[in-house]
Amino acid sequence: MYVNNNKDIRKNQMEVLTDKTQKGEERPWRENKLKTLSLAKSYERIGNTRKADRVKNCSSQLIYKKDKNTGIKKLHSMISCQVRLCPMCAWRRSLKIFGQTSKIMDKALENKEYRFIFLTLTCRNVEGKELSKIIDNLFYAFKKMMLKTKVKQIVKGWFRALEVTHNLDKKSKDYNTYHPHFHVILMVNKSYFTDTKQYLSQKDWTSLWKDCLRVDYMPIVNIKAFKTNTKKEVEKSVAESAKYTVKDNDYLIVNDEKMTDETVSILDGALANRRLVAFGGELKKIHKSLNLSDIEKASVNTDSDDDVVLRDDVNYVFEVYNWNIGYNNGQYLKVKEIDKKEN
Ligand SMILES: [Zn+2]
Incomplete structure (x- = not known):
């Protein structure tokens, strides 16, 4: 050649x-x-x-x-090696996700009938040995929530990305625990904000999420407006949700081989064979119409x-x-x- x-x-x-x-x-x-x-x-x-x-x-x-x-x-x-924890591949993948999500959002924003909101869906910090099981439950709960009649009525499309952070603050009571959570962008009807029958408050979202997670405590749920006035605002909003799944300094721990190895081993197992980033509904259709590659399988x-x-x-x-x-x-x-x- x-x-x-x-x-x-x-x-x-x-x-x-x-x-x-x-x-x-x-x-x-x-x-x-x-x-x-x-x-x-x-x-x-x-x-x-x-x-x-x-x-x-x-x-x-x-x-x-x-x-x-x-x-x-x-x-x-x-x-590239395509190993999930590989910092090089993770960096390349994050650029890809950001690129794709930006393109999809630009397209979705052409339709003025929709608005976008951010949701952060969390659960309590967990021990490493529980992580995989808890992530299973998060995926299950998300799926369940999207099928709720109330949610189906208002949500026209969604993007979700799993993030896991690892607490390395030795003074924290949560030291060496993991915090798995979802960053979600929801595409809703314009009327969502004005129609009291459609609108879900932070409290409503929290109890919905609690219900789907099947837990006996109130999980933390954040909602935020997704700013779309300028291209820069859209980019910033996209960057907030399309993040790294795990930051490499959460597992490549300086001067601590033992902790590094323990963390690598836990995350390697907990993140295997999962769709960490996904689009649904209208956003999935746009992904398809733009001929974008499958992020999970895409070459970096x-x-x-x-x-x-x-x-x-x-x-x-x-x-x-x-x-x-x-x-x-x-x-x-x-x-x-x-x-x-x-x-
Ligand atoms: Zn690699």
Whole structure:
């Protein structure tokens, strides 16, 4: 596929990768690659050598496509491990989710008949050994709530994302417990806010959620308006719900291998085989109509969902960067440039 004019880069010409966003911020490739190595070590220690190998090799090579005239470059391909806790893959996935959700919301907002609200549905903090079972119950409760007549009447579409936080505050009574919860965007009729028959107060949502969760305490439920006046507001709102499932510093714990391994092992089991992010109703239909890929299965190996588009007819070159752990405590270094002749 790529031919000729391959230029192998000599040692003294080593070029460290820089990859900036349109806003000029450096993309965190190096940071995430270093974190994948910490995770690989943890998988090794807990005896999961298969995952350790996958994570260790994740994103070891990045191939960029660069417009020769403008110098603008875009990730063309990489090989990712797709392990759920992999910090690199999680970062790439979060960009994808943000991209998709933004596109879907832009489309949904074209229809002025609808409004959007945020819901955060939580439960009490739980011990690691209970986490998987409690997450099962959260999924069950969400499904049940969406089927309630009252909810079905007002909710036209939804987006939900699971987030799990891990309390690492040694002074907290909840130290080393987990807090699984859902961030939800609900698409409702415009009349929802004015029609008292439709409107559900915070208290109503709480008791509905309590009922579906089948618990004997009042779970915390937050409701917030989803601001949609400007594109920036929409982006901010989307970013608030389309977050990471777990932040990597909640399981890659500095100077504490024992806690890291225990947490990796708990989360690895509790998050396996779940649909962590999903769309429903009208939002699912829009997802389909926009031909977006299934987020859970989508490849994170390309930048297809971002705004930079390199046309195929421009003069471009492929730049190949390899991860080099021996160089400056780990860097991506350019090892090859390949002129595009035929693709
Ligand atoms: Zn990965």
